[in-house]
Amino acid sequence: MADITLDRVHKQYGSVTIIDQLSLQVKHGEFFTLLGPSGCGKTTLLRMIAGFIQPDQGRILIGEQDVTRLPAHKRETGMVFQDYALFPDKTVFDNVAYGLRVRKVPAEQIRQRVHRILERVELSHLPDRYPGELSGGQRQRVALARALVIEPRILLMDEPLSNLDAKLRIQMRDVIRELQLELQITTIFVTHDQEEALSMSDRIALLRKGRIDQLDDPESLYQKPVSSYAADFIGAANLVKISGMQPHGQGFQVSVPGGSVWVAGPCNHKQVCIAVRPEHVIISPVGINSELGSIPATVVFRRYLGFKVTYCLRLADGSTINADTPASQDPRFEPSTQVHVSFGRQARLVSTSEQQA
Amino acid sequence: MIGRLPPDRAPWVIPALLALVVLVFFVVWPLASLLFKSVTDFRTGAFTLEGFKTFIEDPTYRTAFFNTVKLGIISSCGSMLIGAPLAYVVTRFDFPGKGVVAILPLATIVVPDIVVSQAWLMMLGNNGLLRNVLSMVGIELPSFYGWFGMIYTMILNDYTYAYIGMLAALKAIDGTIEEAATNLGASDLRRLLTVTLPVLAPAILINTMVVFTLAVDNFSIPMILGGRVDVLSSLTYMTFLSEMGGDPKMQSVLAVVSVILVGVVLFVQKVIVERKTYQMQQGRAPRPVKAQGPLAVVLTTMALFFVAVSLIPAIIVMVGAFTQSSGPVMNYGTFTLENLGRALRQAPGPILNSLMLASVAAVAGTAFACIVSYLIVKKRMMVVSLLDYVVMLPLAISGTVLGIALIQTYNSGYIVLTGTWIIMAAAYFVRKVPFSIRSASGALYSIPESIEEASINLGVSPIRSFFKVILPIMKPAILAAAILMWVTSLSEISATIVLYFGGMETMPIEMYRQIDAGYLARASAYGVILMVIILVPVYLAIRFLKLDLFSVRGR
Numbered sequence: 063m064a065d066i067t068l069d070r071v072h073k074q075y076g077s078v079t080i081i082d083q084l085s086l087q088v089k090h091g092e093f094f095t096l097l098g099p100s101g102c103g104k105t106t107l108l109r110m111i112a113g114f115i116q117p118d119q120g121r122i123l124i125g126e127q128d129v130t131r132l133p134a135h136k137r138e139t140g141m142v143f144q145d146y147a148l149f150p151d152k153t154v155f156d157n158v159a160y161g162l163r164v165r166k167v168p169a170e171q172i173r174q175r176v177h178r179i180l181e182r183v184e185l186s187h188l189p190d191r192y193p194g195e196l197s198g199g200q201r202q203r204v205a206l207a208r209a210l211v212i213e214p215r216i217l218l219m220d221e222p223l224s225n226l227d228a229k230l231r232i233q234m235r236d237v238i239r240e241l242q243l244e245l246q247i248t249t250i251f252v253t254h255d256q257e258e259a260l261s262m263s264d265r266i267a268l269l270r271k272g273r274i275d276q277l278d279d280p281e282s283l284y285q286k287p288v289s290s291y292a293a294d295f296i297g298a299a300n301l302v303k304i305s306g307m308q309p310h311g312q313g314f315q316v317s318v319p320g321g322s323v324w325v326a327g328p329c330n331h332k333q334v335c336i337a338v339r340p341e342h343v344i345i346s347p348v349g350i351n352s353e354l355g356s357i358p359a360t361v362v363f364r365r366y367l368g369f370k371v372t373y374c375l376r377l378a379d380g381s382t383i384n385a386d387t388p389a390s391q392d393p394r395f396e397p398s399t400q401v402h403v404s405f406g407r408q409a410r411l412v413s414t415s416e417q418q419a
Numbered sequence: 420m421i422g423r424l425p426p427d428r429a430p431w432v433i434p435a436l437l438a439l440v441v442l443v444f445f446v447v448w449p450l451a452s453l454l455f456k457s458v459t460d461f462r463t464g465a466f467t468l469e470g471f472k473t474f475i476e477d478p479t480y481r482t483a484f485f486n487t488v489k490l491g492i493i494s495s496c497g498s499m500l501i502g503a504p505l506a507y508v509v510t511r512f513d514f515p516g517k518g519v520v521a522i523l524p525l526a527t528i529v530v531p532d533i534v535v536s537q538a539w540l541m542m543l544g545n546n547g548l549l550r551n552v553l554s555m556v557g558i559e560l561p562s563f564y565g566w567f568g569m570i571y572t573m574i575l576n577d578y579t580y581a582y583i584g585m586l587a588a589l590k591a592i593d594g595t596i597e598e599a600a601t602n603l604g605a606s607d608l609r610r611l612l613t614v615t616l617p618v619l620a621p622a623i624l625i626n627t628m629v630v631f632t633l634a635v636d637n638f639s640i641p642m643i644l645g646g647r648v649d650v651l652s653s654l655t656y657m658t659f660l661s662e663m664g665g666d667p668k669m670q671s672v673l674a675v676v677s678v679i680l681v682g683v684v685l686f687v688q689k690v691i692v693e694r695k696t697y698q699m700q701q702g703r704a705p706r707p708v709k710a711q712g713p714l715a716v717v718l719t720t721m722a723l724f725f726v727a728v729s730l731i732p733a734i735i736v737m738v739g740a741f742t743q744s745s746g747p748v749m750n751y752g753t754f755t756l757e758n759l760g761r762a763l764r765q766a767p768g769p770i771l772n773s774l775m776l777a778s779v780a781a782v783a784g785t786a787f788a789c790i791v792s793y794l795i796v797k798k799r800m801m802v803v804s805l806l807d808y809v810v811m812l813p814l815a816i817s818g819t820v821l822g823i824a825l826i827q828t829y830n831s832g833y834i835v836l837t838g839t840w841i842i843m844a845a846a847y848f849v850r851k852v853p854f855s856i857r858s859a860s861g862a863l864y865s866i867p868e869s870i871e872e873a874s875i876n877l878g879v880s881p882i883r884s885f886f887k888v889i890l891p892i893m894k895p896a897i898l899a900a901a902i903l904m905w906v907t908s909l910s911e912i913s914a915t916i917v918l919y920f921g922g923m924e925t926m927p928i929e930m931y932r933q934i935d936a937g938y939l940a941r942a943s944a945y946g947v948i949l950m951v952i953i954l955v956p957v958y959l960a961i962r963f964l965k966l967d968l969f970s971v972r973g974r
């Protein structure tokens with residue numbers, strides 16, 4: 063049974079469509095991520111579920127209940143805001159107790175429940191601090207405790223990690239995921255950070271202009287992107303233009319600048335290009351005679367990144383692609399060296415329709 | 420239209436409309452009827468420009484207008500010439516005794532301008548203390564009544580406003596731009612003239628204009644010290660007295676001219692604020708340099724001198740309150756409690772009236788400011804945008820003009836308020852509420868939308884969330900605004916002078932009447948009581964509630 067159902071939800075401001083007839087279902091206990099660049103509609107969608115924005119059309123269900131017209135304060139969702147939105151004039155304890163007091167929970171029970179959740183987020187030693195006296199990570203955990211203590215039906219998180227520094231962000235990912243697994247609470251997580259999405263989610267909906275571009279588990283999204291948009295947004299991908307393709311074996315023989323290569327199929331898109339991740343581009347000094355095929359390229363420069371080396375290569379049509387090699391196997395090509403590249407079996411044909419600038 | 424509003428706006432339409440009705444009733448309608456009366460023949464009701472023709476042709480009116488502009492320009496420039504360098508020195512140097520300049524902003528609130536006028540009258544007026552001392556050593560001062568007294572007192576009364584404004588501007592400067600200038604080889608003086616001053620220019624202009632409007636608005640200084648020199652505020656009041664019961668044309672014309680004058684200045688100021696303020700990176704202001712040797716002596720002397728000058732009026736009035744007098748003659752060196760005793764026991768009316776009126780205005784004004792600022796900041800819609808404009812309208816209306824507008828509008832017809840305390844409290848409310856709204860809005864702008872949403876998300880309805888979450892966060896700003904509204908209402912005189920009636924004299928009115936009659940000791944007694952009543956809540960607020968009554972304090 064689905065915990066959250068969006069049924070053809072639509073929202074536009076004037077002539078600008080923010081959410082375009084979008085439907086999706088989130089299962090019970092699932093960690094579901096809405097991923098996309100700013101302006102893709104992910105926050106709007108989350109705020110619709112919380113009840114801060116009304117859809118123009120469509121229905122929103124939490125469990126079996128249609129909440130489309132239910133005011134925000136009656137939806138029993140727990141939300142963690144991007145800026146945490148802690149009440150600055152209230153202590154940690156009072157912030158967390160706020161939702162319980164509204165629900166007229168007896169004082170003794172409030173004390174216990176607040177204490178228990180604070181213990182869970184490792185803040186039980188700071189109940190009397192004010193938000194201004196906490197570090198970013200601590201504020202984040204107070205916000206999490208405040209949303210969870212009311213035992214909401216679902217947990218909504220709006221880019222909760224974006225205000226933390228890099229190290230803390232990675233730490234908090236684990237804190238959140240661990241807590242979510244323990245409580246088995248259905249969670250919708252909004253982020254623009256693909257690494258965050260990949261590392262935390264059960265499923266990811268990649269959004270683009272108010273629509274779902276691809277909805278998949280993290281592995282599939284990374285390994286089998288359907289569109290050039292998905293390939294480019296999740297991880298890094300070289301997009302190579304093609305000038306023709308013939309079915310060949312399990313895939314296609316594809317004409318690319320400087321020659322032709324073989325790419326695994328199937329493919330049922332009309333407009334396509336090759337998406338190949340830098341770690342799947344193989345450089346060699348001479349052409350290799352394999353069924354994959356290879357094309358000539360020129361080294362533009364070499365970028366040393368510690369654990370790996372990235373080469374920027376120019377193809378016959380003047381476009382550039384990146385190729386990664388582990389630092390330990392670096393062939394140390396100088397700029398202007400003529401080389402040959404081939405694409406690994408992981409290269410895919412992806413749709414380029416509605417290609418964004 | 421309500422049907423099309425988003426659900427979070429719709430419930431606020433009614434409060435917005437109610438607030439608008441209050442403002443239309445007390446500001447827009449009186450102002451409109453003032454304008455109407457200035458171009459209408461009293462007997463026939465026909466349209467006429469007779470009044471404005473008289474204004475232009477009659478030298479009395481014309482001169483008063485030019486005197487007002489002259490007084491405004493001289494005193495605003497004079498105030499800036501003192502206030503800006505003082506602010507510069509305070510932000511850029513550390514010197515012994517710097518801490519005392521923190522008193523200056525306080526002095527603007529605690530020492531009302533009527534006290535300042537009276538005190539300098541006692542020092543430099545005919546038979547004034549300082550005048551007599553100087554006379555003994557052979558220095559004869561010109562008469563204090565007229566330009567000398569007006570400009571002198573006005574500058575000493577208003578330079579603190581220039582100082583406060585410039586202090587804020589100087590603290591907002593990004594220090595690195597000066598370091599860049601030095602790095603590029605500019606000397607200290609060159610850097611001040613070519614980098615710092617140009618960046619400050621908009622602030623200098625804006626604050627000069629603020630002082631200009633204060634000078635146009637001021638009533639007590641021209642009335643007490645103006646002598647034969649008429650300015651708009653005093654002439655409007657005199658015309659009001661002479662036209663009482665008759666054709667109110669010339670008072671209306673003068674009032675309209677004054678509104679236009681202040682309105683133009685405010686408009687230019689707004690344009691400068693919008694166009695000329697530079698986008699500056701939020702940087703740290705340069706650290707103050709420790710002044711040493713002769714420079715330290717000069718700076719300390721200067722700071723102490725200005726603090727002394729600002730506090731002298733309070734001291735003089737204090738002395739006056741305890742000095743025996745026979746009629747207008749002060750017997751300095753004697754001591755009596757008779758003046759204070761008389762004010763407190765035999766004639767406590769003005770004290771009680773002032774307290775009552777200021778309290779009503781402050782309570783009503785604070786509640787009003789909370790709701791309106793919330794609407795302006797968080798619930799933008801058409802009716803609220805309109806409200807935003809109308810609520811700032813009183814800033815363009817000087818006190819005397821507002822008083823005349825109210826009294827003309829509500830002295831007959833369906834609603835008669837003339838001769839009631841309500842009209843007096845309403846005038847204070849209207850005059851002070853824009854400042855409270857600014858202060859409350861400032862607090863609200865710093866509260867992110869998400870705070871309110873967090874409360875709603877936890878199950879509290881939007882209206883209850885406002886009271887449970889937003890109001891508590893705003894509390895310090897609201898309290899500060901309420902206290903400021905209360906104390907500034909206590910010292911209000913320019914609207915009160917028109918609106919008060921027998922039995923409803925306030926403390927400043929009683930002071931003005933006693934000064935006018937020559938009883939300076941009695942006036943001093945009320946002055947001391949007024950200052951004590953103002954000082955107590957201000958002190959308590961700063962000391963115990965840690966409120967920031969002035970957005971900037973010498974730190």
